[in-house]
Amino acid sequence: MTFVYLVAFGILGVFLRYGQTIGVQDLLGRGFPWATLSINVVGSFLMGFLFFFTLEHARISPELRTGILIGGLGAYTTFSTFSIETYFLIQRGELVKAFLYILGSVTISLGATFVGAVLARTVR
Secondary structure: OHHHHHHHHHHHHHHHHHHHHHHHHHHHOOOOOHHHHHHHHHHHHHHHHHHHHHHHOOOOOHHHHHHHHHHHHHHHOOHHHHHHHHHHHHHOOOHHHHHHHHHHHHHHHHHHHHHHHHHHHHOO
């Protein structure tokens, strides 16, 4: 059953990622990787929240939890896209943008994980 959940939530994660990418790029353009940054932040928040919420509050099976966290969020967020976008910023000589992207991705996403975890643990 775990495999079914991984596939189902993986498909959902892919569609959500693609939709958010299109929406953010339409709104903010492609001059800075805002889409991937926003996906990493939202995904980090969801990982922090859902990891603890599904562990401590939700009555779901371990198989479903695996499907949500690994399948869904694994397909939704990807570090590889962050890496290649950073590489291209550096290759184009946009070192300040690359630095800001790295700093923003790491600090904001980590902060979002903490906020999600704290919120999940305050749910009663």
